[in-house]
Amino acid sequence: MTESTPISKLPVAIIGSGPVGLAAAAHVIARDMEPLVFEAGATPAAAVSAWGHIGLFSPWKYNIDQAARTLLEQAQWVEPNGDYLPTGAELVAEYLTPLAATPQLSNAIRTQTRVIAVSRVGKDRTRTLGRGDTPFLVRTQNERGSIEDHVVRAVIDASGTWETPNPLGQAGLPAIGEPEARAAGLVTSPLPDVLGRDRAQFAGRHTLVVGAGHSAANTLLALGELREAEPSTRISWAIRGTDPASVYGGGDQDGLPARGALGTRLRNLVEAGVIEVHTSVTITNVSNANPTSTSATESTSELTVTGTTRAGAVTLDVDRVVPTTGFRPDLSFLREIRVDLDPIAEAPTGLGPLIDPEFHSCGTVAPHGARLLAHPEKDFYIAGMKSYGRAPTFLMATGYEQVRSIVAAIAGDQEAAERVELVLPETGVCSADIGSSCDAPSVGAVTADSSGCCEPAPAVEAAEPESCCGEAGQPVSIGIPTGLEHGRSAHQEAQ
Ligand SMILES: Cc1cc2nc3c(=O)[nH]c(=O)nc-3n(C[C@H](O)[C@H](O)[C@H](O)COP(=O)(O)OP(=O)(O)OC[C@H]3O[C@@H](n4cnc5c(N)ncnc54)[C@H](O)[C@@H]3O)c2cc1C
Numbered sequence: 001m002t003e004s005t006p007i008s009k010l011p012v013a014i015i016g017s018g019p020v021g022l023a024a025a026a027h028v029i030a031r032d033m034e035p036l037v038f039e040a041g042a043t044p045a046a047a048v049s050a051w052g053h054i055g056l057f058s059p060w061k062y063n064i065d066q067a068a069r070t071l072l073e074q075a076q077w078v079e080p081n082g083d084y085l086p087t088g089a090e091l092v093a094e095y096l097t098p099l100a101a102t103p104q105l106s107n108a109i110r111t112q113t114r115v116i117a118v119s120r121v122g123k124d125r126t127r128t129l130g131r132g133d134t135p136f137l138v139r140t141q142n143e144r145g146s147i148e149d150h151v152v153r154a155v156i157d158a159s160g161t162w163e164t165p166n167p168l169g170q171a172g173l174p175a176i177g178e179p180e181a182r183a184a185g186l187v188t189s190p191l192p193d194v195l196g197r198d199r200a201q202f203a204g205r206h207t208l209v210v211g212a213g214h215s216a217a218n219t220l221l222a223l224g225e226l227r228e229a230e231p232s233t234r235i236s237w238a239i240r241g242t243d244p245a246s247v248y249g250g251g252d253q254d255g256l257p258a259r260g261a262l263g264t265r266l267r268n269l270v271e272a273g274v275i276e277v278h279t280s281v282t283i284t285n286v287s288n289a290n291p292t293s294t295s296a297t298e299s300t301s302e303l304t305v306t307g308t309t310r311a312g313a314v315t316l317d318v319d320r321v322v323p324t325t326g327f328r329p330d331l332s333f334l335r336e337i338r339v340d341l342d343p344i345a346e347a348p349t350g351l352g353p354l355i356d357p358e359f360h361s362c363g364t365v366a367p368h369g370a371r372l373l374a375h376p377e378k379d380f381y382i383a384g385m386k387s388y389g390r391a392p393t394f395l396m397a398t399g400y401e402q403v404r405s406i407v408a409a410i411a412g413d414q415e416a417a418e419r420v421e422l423v424l425p426e427t428g429v430c431s432a433d434i435g436s437s438c439d440a441p442s443v444g445a446v447t448a449d450s451s452g453c454c455e456p457a458p459a460v461e462a463a464e465p466e467s468c469c470g471e472a473g474q475p476v477s478i479g480i481p482t483g484l485e486h487g488r489s490a491h492q493e494a495q
Pocket of ligand 1: 015019039047056395
């Protein structure tokens with residue numbers, strides 16, 4: 001590309017090669033434009049690979065994008081059974097990796113290439129004249145530290161939220177010492193593979209799980225299983241609320257039997273004293289203990305976690321902290337771009353009311369497209385998990401519809417961009433297991449039918465909603481969405 005290349009001939013930059021970024025690239029190809037996909041990880045779909053041991057709660061039939069399917073079919077791909085619930089690793093192995101390897105996409109993806117800034121060529125965010133007709137400048141840094149600028153016609157930011165979990169401390173801030181403990185790996189990723197890859201970190205050691213959502217429940221159950229094999233394993237659980245019961249669901253009265261059974265298992269572990277629960281905890285400090293200590297009287301734990309409770313101060317000596325406190329978007333590299341975000345959810349303003357986790361679970365968010373996702377910056381969009389900001393209710397299927405509409409808008413096909421073409425079940429797509437929130441991984445894949453999932457609602461083909469959700473059904477849920485720190489609203493009600 002040269003300075004004189006017409007803007008319409010420039011590539012469309014896509015940040016992130018998760019399910020939504022790759023789907024966006026497939027739609028760009030379908031419209032005879034050129035995608036340029038930047039992926040920070042070593043392989044496509046690096047974030048999904050990090051939680052590959054977790055079972056999805058939506059079956060295959062909701063996890064495959066139509067434009068991606070078209071590319072894959074040309075490559076003799078065999079589509080998985082639509083009713084099966086894959087794990088994250090299966091989603092990568094059987095769909096995302098083959099998709100990234102198609103001849104149309106393989107040369108378009110730059111792995112180990114992190115986007116560190118987005119701007120307009122020659123214009124910082126204060127410059128307005130001719131802005132909409134000026135190409136974007138995307139700055140990247142690769143694994144060797146080399147920085148490169150790319151000139152593109154449009155930008156779709158599908159970089160997810162996996163890399164930016166909410167902090168452990170109060171008021172949305174890290175606890176004192178938390179950044180150092182994270183850097184040392186003592187505060188782990190939000191969904192460590194307790195029974196597999198990360199087992200050595202937890203076996204025979206003391207783990208503190210923080211948070212009251214579905215990720216917490218799954219990690220606690222996995223730790224309980226590990227303890228059966230390694231009886232010296234200790235498990236503590238800290239929540240902001242006064243009672244962990246909201247995480248257990250309805251037990252044998254639960255409308256979804258598989259989910260009820262898992263809630264019952266968690267309750268049993270707590271009642272048997274296997275899991276030590278600390279309620280009303282606000283974590284204030286996390287400090288690396290002295291792991292080299294050999295004194296019999298000194299703690300050999302690696303971390304000391306201190307906090308306040310209604311009963312006074314609490315100090316816990318542990319080896320690992322698993323933070324299941326939700327996620328937030330990384331907006332740092334969008335500083336030179338004019339974005340319009342809901343002040344609470346940090347989602348595009350029009351989308352905020354549609355995704356509020358106090359009223360919506362995954363299946364009840366109305367499908368939406370380019371119009372609701374637009375920013376004052378023409379041809380710049382945030383899509384996928386990141387478009388939901390701090391809300392946890394995102395579904396891949398919704399993301400696929402987002403990027404179909406966004407790419408149509410970038411290509412100038414406003415009629416297609418305005419249509420909403422999503423087949424989304426009202427319930428069932430996100431209720432296979434212990435939770436109905438999108439942060440509701442299952443322990444081991446089961447089939448959709450075994451969880452009592454409903455059939456999909458008929459295909460929707462309608463104008464994009466103005467703002468709110470219309471006929472949303474009641475979310476079926478156990479526990480609390482973890483997109484809010486420690487499940488803010490539900491806990492406040494419980495107190
Ligand atoms: C445990 C778990 C289970 C889930 N189960 C389901 C389910 O069953 N069904 C469902 O519909 N949804 C589910 N979701 C929600 C959601 O669909 C997934 O998180 C999905 O992976 C989101 O896709 P995405 O492409 O938006 O983001 P991601 O999959 O997070 O991909 C973003 C990519 O961007 C890369 N990246 C980040 N920053 C940069 C940067 N600056 N530059 C370049 N690359 C960058 C990351 O490495 C990553 O590969 C689940 C989520 C989790 C966490």
